Amino acid sequence: xxxxxxxxxxxxxxxxxxxxxxxxxxxxxxxxxxxxxxxxxxxxxxxxxxxxxxxxxxxxxxxxxxxxxxxxxxxxxxxxxxxxxxxxxxxxxxxxxxxxxxxxxxxxxxxxxxxxxxxxxxxxxxxxxxxxxxxxxxxxxxxxxxxxxxxxxxxxxxxxxxxxxxxxxxxxxxxxxxxxxxxxxxxxxxxxxxxxxxxxxxxxxxxxxxxxxxxxxxxxxxxxxxxxxxxxxxxxxxxxxxxxxxxxxxxx
Numbered sequence: 450x451x452x453x454x455x456x457x458x459x460x461x462x463x464x465x466x467x468x469x470x471x472x473x474x475x476x477x478x479x480x481x482x483x484x485x486x487x488x489x490x491x492x493x494x495x496x497x498x499x500x501x502x503x504x505x506x507x508x509x510x511x512x513x514x515x516x517x518x519x520x521x522x523x524x525x526x527x528x529x530x531x532x533x534x535x536x537x538x539x540x541x542x543x544x545x546x547x548x549x550x551x552x553x554x555x556x557x558x559x560x561x562x563x564x565x566x567x568x569x570x571x572x573x574x575x576x577x578x579x580x581x582x583x584x585x586x587x588x589x590x591x592x593x594x595x596x597x598x599x600x601x602x603x604x605x606x607x608x609x610x611x612x613x614x615x616x617x618x619x620x621x622x623x624x625x626x627x628x629x630x631x632x633x634x635x636x637x638x639x640x641x642x643x644x645x646x647x648x649x650x651x652x653x654x655x656x657x658x659x660x661x662x663x664x665x666x667x668x669x670x671x672x673x674x675x676x677x678x679x680x681x682x683x684x685x686x687x688x689x690x691x692x693x694x695x696x697x698x699x700x701x
Contacts, residue, residue, distance in 0.1 A: 473485075473486055473564055474563075474564050474567055474570070475564060475565055476566070476567060476568045477567075477570050478570070479570060479572070481570060481571060484570070484571045484600075485567075485570065485571065485577075485579075485598060485599065485600050485601065486598060486599075487598065487599040488598075488599060489596045489597065489598065489599060489635050489636065489642055489643075490599065490635065490636065490637075490638045490642030490643030490644070491599040491643060492576065492599040492600055492636065492643075493636070493637050493638025493642070493643030493644045493698055494638070494643070494644075494698050494699050495576055496533060496576060496578075496636060496637055497532070497533050497534065497637055497638070497644070497695060497698050497699040497700035498534050498698070498699025498700070499534040499535060499536055499699075500699070501576075502535070502571070502574055502575055502576040503535060503536055503537040503574050503575070504535050504536075504537030504538050504539070504540070504574065504575045504576075505529070505533070505535050505538075505539045505540070505575065505576055505577075505578060506539075506540045506541075506542070506569050506575055506576075506577045506578070507539065507540065507541045507542070507569075507577075507578045507579075507580060508542055508543075508544075508567065508568065508569035508577060508578070508579050508580070509522070509541065509542070509543040509544075509580045509581075509582065510543070510544050510545075510546045510566055510567070510579070510580070510581050510582070511543065511544075511545055511546065511581075511582035511606070512545070512546055512547070512548040512549070512582060512583055512584040512606065513545055513546075513547070513548050513584070514548070514584060514606075515582045515583065515584050515606030515607070515609075515610065516543075516545070516582070517543065517580075517582055517604075517625065518621045518622050518625045518626075520622040520626075521621070521622045521623075521625035521626040521629060522541060522629075524622070524626040524630075524684065525626060525629050525630055525633070526539055526541065528630050528633075528686075529633070531701065532637070532687070532692075532695050532700045532701050533637070533700055533701065534699060534700060534701055537574070537575070542569065544568075546562075546566050548584040549562065549583070549584065549585065551585055552585045552586065552607075553585055553586055553587070553588055553590075554583055554585050554586070554587060554588070554603075554605075555588055556595065556597050559581065559583070559595075559597060559603045560597065560598070560601075562581060562583075563579060563581060563598075563601055566581075567579050571600070576600070577600060578600050578601070578602075578633075578636070579600060579601045579602070580601075580602055580603075580604065580629065581601070581602070581603045581604070582603075582604045582606045583603060583604070583605055583606050583607070584606055584607060585605065585606075585607055586605050586607050586608045587605050587608070590608065591672045591673050591674070592605065592608070592671060592672055593605055593608050593609060593624070593628045593671055593672060593673065593675075594628040594629070594631070594632045594671050595632065595671065596632040596633075596635035596636055599636065600636065602629070602632035602633065602635075602636065603632075604625065604628055604629060604632075608673070609621070609624055609625060609628070612624065612673060612676055613625070618676075618680075619676050619679040619680050620679070623679045623683070623684050624675070624676070624679060626684050627665070627670050627675060627679060627684050627685060628670065628671055628675075630665055630670075630684070631665055631666060631670035631671050631685075632671065634665060634666050634687065634691070635657065635666075637695060637698075637700070638694065638698055639657075639659070639666050639687075639691050639694060639695070640652070640657050640658055640659050640666050640691065640694070641657055642657050643698070644694040644695060644697065644698040644700075645694065645697065645698070646690070646694055647690070647693040647694055647697050648690050648693065650688075650690040650691070652667070652668060655668035656668075659688060659690065659691055661688045661690070663685065663688065664685060664686075664687060664688035664690075664691060665684075665685040665686055665687050665688075665691070666687065666688075666691050667685070670685055
């Protein structure tokens with residue numbers, strides 16, 4: 450086979466591969482997959498400020514049996530209204546989706562579920578966020594939720610249900626609200642993920658988390674380590690350093 454023929458095959462294969470790689474979200478009508486396939490914190494300024502997007506749409510998809518707690522979602526909306534500049538408001542839509550057979554999910558598997566099911570995407574003046582509630586746990590069974598893309602977070606529903614809402618357990622509302630708000634804090638660029646620190650308050654031991662144990666962005670807020678705190682305490686809030694970072698990047 451001649452070199453030119455081989456080269457031709459390679460070019461065709463390369464073109465097809467590139468086209469295929471652009472199709473990430475099956476239900477995206479406007480083809481703007483690049484707006485939702487960036488690192489955590491990459492959209493922090495867009496979420497906090499009003500210059501590019503004046504409103505937010507939050508799509509919550511939950512697997513059967515793991516619907517979100519209504520009071521936790523209301524608390525989440527209140528938190529966002531406090532800190533993000535969106536004069537057009539915050540809209541929340543939810544939908545039940547088919548459970549998966551896996552009881553333990555990797556980050557890649559979570560991404561695949563989103564890519565198959567997500568329907569809300571950023572438009573000309575509205576930025577879209579995605580929250581997935583699963584029927585399984587993460588590979589690290591201590592983890593309650595993670596932020597894994599610039600507009601995407603996952604709540605590991607089974608772990609949440611196993612540790613809340615029962616006799617002697619933390620309230621479901623408090624636990625869900627804490628994990629959701631912590632992960633959305635990462636999407637807002639905290640800590641040092643897109644909203645520059647005005648004062649160094651990064652926990653060097655636990656990565657992109659706040660070094661203040663009373664802050665919502667303390668590492669424990671996304672793990673089972675928060676359970677004891679919430680039994681007797683309230684839903685954590687951002688501390689002064691996190692609020693300063695939010696203000697400096699366009700937030701309220």
